[in-house]
Amino acid sequence: MAYELYYWDGLQGRGEFVRLALEEAQAPYVDVARGEKKDGLGIGAMMGELEGGEPYPPYAPPFLKDGDLIVPQTANILFYLGPKLKLAPHNEGLRFVANGLQLTIADLVTEAHDTHHPIASGLYYEDQKDAAKARSADFIAHRMPKFMSYFERVLTQNPDGPRHMVGNALTYVDLSMFQIVEGLRYAFPKATKHFADHYPHVVALRDAVAKRPNIAAYLDSERRLPFNDTGIFRHYPELDRAVR
Known part of the structure; x- marks a missing residue:
């Protein structure tokens, strides 16, 4: 399954730090706000859905969705992705x-x-x-x-x-x-x-x-x-x- 990156459209912002890692690793991902996931929710709708039912909703984009797991905050996302993408130290x-x-x-x-x-x-x-x-x-x-x-x-x-x-x-x-x-x-x-x-x-x-x-x-x-x-x-x- 492709990673889903949620960030505001039209700007690099904090989401760009995550994009660079995904691009370097050639990991499959969709930049949801840019319309690459036709059957997915936009950021506004996604945030509303998370606020309504998710026990630990993210405060704001960027956040990454990997299956059922939602990982918020740029540094936290990279800490999660680093080992998976072979972009973190082995030690x-x-x-x-x-x-x-x-x-x-x-x-x-x-x-x-x-x-x-x-x-x-x-x-x-x-x-x-x-x-x-x-x-x-x-x-x-x-x-x-x-x-x-x-x-x-x-x-x-x-x-x-x-x-x-x-x-x-x-x-x-x-x-x-x-x-x-x-x-x-x-x-x-x-x-x-x-x-x-x-x-x-x-x-x-x-x-x-x-x-x-x-x-x-x-x-x-x-x-x-x-x-x-x-x-x-x-x-x-x-x-x-x-x-x-």
């Missing part, structure tokens, strides 16, 4: 390391989102532009470098070498780091112009992932939605600035 202890790194990535994703919606998600960007400028300035100057320096250090200190975030083989964390670099470069092209100088191992990992045959094919397909102004990573020129 059980390292699987928890990978999960911890994915949760740290989730923290960064939240902070990136809050650069353009620092006051409330329910408000339009135009209603909080001044606050967004202040939040973005701090993110570029302090928060983004702190996260990226940490990821660079993880790669540098990996006992198996800096080619992977965990262990000596590709994991879902590597795929997620690719998405992080892509998203930050889209949102802040000026601020990330010298990423390769500051975080060479992170950028080398991004480049290696982009060259993987299954990922390259996915990126060149219509399944890979473009970044846009409804996703997590948004490019507003007034929020970007060059850094040394």
